C-alpha cells in the first residue's frame with residue numbers, strides 16, 4: 001500500500017504516518033514545514049520538503065493508493081486576520097494538489113473539521129447537521145470538502161471526508177493559538193498562567209490523536225463523509241479542572257471566530273467501519289502529559 005501524507009510533519013499527520021508505517025505501508029510525507037517539524041517525521045517515511053501548490057515537485061512523486069490530505073493552515077484566529085493566506089492553503093492548495101495528482105491516486109482522505117464547519121451546535125451534530133461556518137478557516141475547509149468530493153467523482157477516485165472534532169495529544173504545537181490542551185500543558189510545565197478566553201462555558205468534543213489515527217486506518221476504502229469525535233462535551237472550565245484542579249484560571253475577552261458548543265455524533269463511522277473513540281479525556285490528558293514531560297526532559 002503506497003500512501004502520500006500531506007502535512008505529515010504536523011501533529012495529526014505524523015501520528016497517522018506512524019500508524020501506517022507500523023502497518024507496513026510505504027509512506028511518503030509532503031510538507032513545507034510551515035508549522036510541522038522535521039523531528040516529527042517518523043523513521044521509515046520518505047520525506048519530501050515542498051508545498052502542496054508546487055505541482056512540479058508533486059508530479060514527480062508518482063502514483064499512490066491513498067492520498068491522505070492533512071496539510072492546511074489550521075488556526076481559526078489566524079484565518080480571521082489572514083483570510084487570503086487561509087484560502088491560498090486550504091482552497092487553492094487543495095485544488096492545486098488534486099490537479100497535480102490527476103490519474104495517480106485511488107482514494108483521498110481529506111482532514112476536515114466537524115469542530116468548525118457546523119458552527120454552534122445545540123446538542124450533538126450528525127453529518128446532516130446544517131453548516132454554519134463562523135470563520136474563514138471553517139468556510140475554506142467546507143469548500144475543501146466540496147472540491148475533494150467533486151474532483152473524486154470526475155476522476156473516478158474514492159473520497160473520504162473525516163470531520164474531526166477538537167484533536168489533542170502528544171506532539172501538538174503549543175506555540176500557535178489553537179490547541180488549548182497543548183498550550184495549557186506547556187504553561188503548566190513552565191509554571192505560567194493558563195488563560196481562558198470568554199467565560200469558560202464554551203463546550204468542545206476533545207478527541208485523542210491516536211483515536212483519530214485509528215479512524216484514518218479503518219476508513220481506508222470507505223467512501224463518504226464521517227464525523228470523528230467522542231460524543232462527549234467538555235467545557236473550558238471543566239477542562240481546566242481536569243488539568244489544574246483546585247486552581248483558579250485567568251479569564252480574558254472571547255476571541256473572534258470561536259463557537260460556543262461543538263459535540264459530534266460519530267455513529268455513522270461506527271456503523272460503516274467499526275470505529276469509535278476509545279480514550280476518555282482524563283486518560284488522554286494523562287497520556288499526553290507523561291509523553292510531553294518525557295519529550296521535555298530529553
Ligand SMILES: NC(=O)c1ccc[n+]([C@@H]2O[C@H](COP(=O)([O-])OP(=O)(O)OC[C@H]3O[C@@H](n4cnc5c(N)ncnc54)[C@H](O)[C@@H]3O)[C@@H](O)[C@H]2O)c1
Pocket residue numbers: 006007008009010011012013030031032033034035036037050051052053069070071072073074089093111112113114115141163164165166167168173
Ligand atoms: N487539530 C485539530 O483539532 C483539527 C481538527 C479538525 C481538523 N484538523 C485538520 O487536520 C489537519 C492537520 O492539523 P494539525 O492539527 O495536525 O495541524 P499542524 O499545523 O500540526 O499540521 C499541518 C501540517 O501541514 C503543513 N502545511 C501547511 N501548509 C502547507 C502547504 N501549503 N504545503 C505543504 N505543507 C503544508 C504544516 O507544515 C504542518 O506540518 C489539518 O488539515 C486540519 O485542518 C485538525
